Amino acid sequence: MKEFQGTSGLIFNEPLLWEKGKKGRRGFSMPRRDVVPSPVDEGLAGDGPDFPDLSEVDVVRHYTRLSQWNFGVDSGMYPLGSCTMKYTPKVNEREAALPGFAGAHPLLPPELSQGALELMYRLERYLAEITGMDAVTIQPAAGAHGELTGMLLIHAYHKSRGSHRSKIIVPDTAHGTNPASASLCGFNSVPVQSNEKGIISAEAVAAIMDEDTAGIMITNPNTLGLFEENIREIAEIVHSKGGLVYGDGANMNAVMGIVQMGKIGFDVMHLNLHKTFSTPHGGGGPGSGPVCVKNILEPFLPVPRIIKEGDEYRLSGEFPESIGKLQAFYGNFGVMIKACSYIISMGYEGLKRASQLAVLNANYIKENLKDSLYLPYNRPCMHECVFSDKFQEGEKITTLDIAKRLMDYGFHPPTIYFPLVVHGAMMIEPTETESKEDIDRFIKALKSIVAEAGKDSDLLKRAPTLPKVRRLDETAAARKPRLAG
Numbered sequence: 389m390k391e392f393q394g395t396s397g398l399i400f401n402e403p404l405l406w407e408k409g410k411k412g413r414r415g416f417s418m419p420r421r422d423v424v425p426s427p428v429d430e431g432l433a434g435d436g437p438d439f440p441d442l443s444e445v446d447v448v449r450h451y452t453r454l455s456q457w458n459f460g461v462d463s464g465m466y467p468l469g470s471c472t473m474k475y476t477p478k479v480n481e482r483e484a485a486l487p488g489f490a491g492a493h494p495l496l497p498p499e500l501s502q503g504a505l506e507l508m509y510r511l512e513r514y515l516a517e518i519t520g521m522d523a524v525t526i527q528p529a530a531g532a533h534g535e536l537t538g539m540l541l542i543h544a545y546h547k548s549r550g551s552h553r554s555k556i557i558v559p560d561t562a563h564g565t566n567p568a569s570a571s572l573c574g575f576n577s578v579p580v581q582s583n584e585k586g587i588i589s590a591e592a593v594a595a596i597m598d599e600d601t602a603g604i605m606i607t608n609p610n611t612l613g614l615f616e617e618n619i620r621e622i623a624e625i626v627h628s629k630g631g632l633v634y635g636d637g638a639n640m641n642a643v644m645g646i647v648q649m650g651k652i653g654f655d656v657m658h659l660n661l662h663k664t665f666s667t668p669h670g671g672g673g674p675g676s677g678p679v680c681v682k683n684i685l686e687p688f689l690p691v692p693r694i695i696k697e698g699d700e701y702r703l704s705g706e707f708p709e710s711i712g713k714l715q716a717f718y719g720n721f722g723v724m725i726k727a728c729s730y731i732i733s734m735g736y737e738g739l740k741r742a743s744q745l746a747v748l749n750a751n752y753i754k755e756n757l758k759d760s761l762y763l764p765y766n767r768p769c770m771h772e773c774v775f776s777d778k779f780q781e782g783e784k785i786t787t788l789d790i791a792k793r794l795m796d797y798g799f800h801p802p803t804i805y806f807p808l809v810v811h812g813a814m815m816i817e818p819t820e821t822e823s824k825e826d827i828d829r830f831i832k833a834l835k836s837i838v839a840e841a842g843k844d845s846d847l848l849k850r851a852p853t854l855p856k857v858r859r860l861d862e863t864a865a866a867r868k869p870r871l872a873g
């Protein structure tokens with residue numbers, strides 16, 4: 389194996405543009421003026437905004453240098469658990485940039501938007517097929533927005549049956565957005581503990597499920613990277629008391645083409661197109677959190693809905709039981725184009741293979757590292773595996789130190805200290821797009837960090853030592869943030 393892990397090289401310091409400019413410098417040249425300046429120009433002189441005066445090369449270098457301080461999936465492995473930071477094919481960006489799509493205006497009438505409407509309609513059908521659900525809305529802008537939509541749907545469902553329920557069951561391994569979404573919708577979340585296998589048992593749900601409980605929110609595979617094996621029994625218990633099952637599908641990358649979510653008892657679930665279906669994320673750009681439902685919830689889906697009549701597509705608001713609108717328009721269209729392009733280009737077999745490889749890669753990492761890092765749940769995992777810093781306790785090395793040191797080896801750290809049920813958690817999700825060579829380099833890096841912990845713990849406490857920004861004082865950063873320049 390060739391050694392090219394780690395970082396070194398030419399990273400520039402860069403001031404603010406205002407500190408860099410020089411009065412009178414310009415990014416373009418104009419022919420010398422041969423007319424008398426008009427009074428309008430004179431009136432404006434000196435009143436314009438305080439923009440720095442810069443040449444084109446100043447601007448290009450400024451942004452290029454800033455971009456080099458950053459780390460993205462295009463620069464290296466980004467095994468951030470639960471986030472599915474996989475490489476997203478550039479061809480999908482090209483499709484999204486096609487002028488007919490990129491230039492489409494959301495206020496254009498349906499006659500002039502047939503292509504865009506067809507794409508949205510088809511995407512809904514593809515997502516229904518992939519999840520095994522009946523109907524889909526692609527309006528929500530992110531996973532958390534999808535969760536809120538799902539909670540509103542569950543609320544509307546109970547209301548339509550004349551009942552008012554106040555609680556939602558949420559497992560202790562859940563992402564923080566789950567209880568937050570439940571409470572934003574006015575529900576009280578009731579925690580349920582996972583068992584020694586890292587999953588929820590049917591008995592634990594049976595013990596708390598009652599007729600004031602609107603449903604359960606369950607992530608499958610869960611945030612420990614484990615499949616909730618009792619999901620069918622759990623769904624039966626919840627349904628028998630009149631509740632509904634919400635599935636958090638953020639981890640769909642593990643089970644595409646393998647698990648039909650509709651058949652394991654989910655009534656409603658969200659997907660994260662920016663995780664599983666080819667939109668680069670992590671920098672805060674637009675996302676999409678479609679919500680897929682069973683027939684019983686379809687009447688409540690947000691409007692407008694995309695309708696197909698003959699060969700024509702149109703938007704319809706004629707759904708009297710709908711929970712209403714969730715977006716100014718219909719969702720983040722650019723993300724939908726990428727997802728559609730990704731699904732069509734991968735096909736059924738391609739998506740299934742992607743999930744199989746994502747699971748294989750995570751298990752490979754788990755098996756190769758379990759002697760070096762403590763593995764709290766030693767069983768086959770799905771697309772991610774969770775370790776902890778328990779073996780390093782004697783050396784006083786923590787998960788944070790290990791994560792920081794990984795940057796010196798040229799890797800983005802994994803998700804740390806989540807899920808909360810594992811003390812000092814390190815949650816690693818390699819995804820299907822990393823090669824075996826890169827995964828081997830990652831394993832080797834972690835093994836050498838573990839060896840360093842025994843020899844030079846000072847080094848680990850100082851890490852990272854190579855990147856532009858070194859170890860930050862996180863307490864000061866949170867307590868005394870410097871928000872300007």
Ligand SMILES: *Cc1c(COP(=O)(O)O)cnc(C)c1O
Pocket residue numbers: 470471530531532533563565566607611636638639660675677
């Ligand atoms: C990412 C994630 C969410 C939230 O999704 P966003 O798109 O970030 O709002 C919810 N649940 C789980 C398990 C996740 O990993």
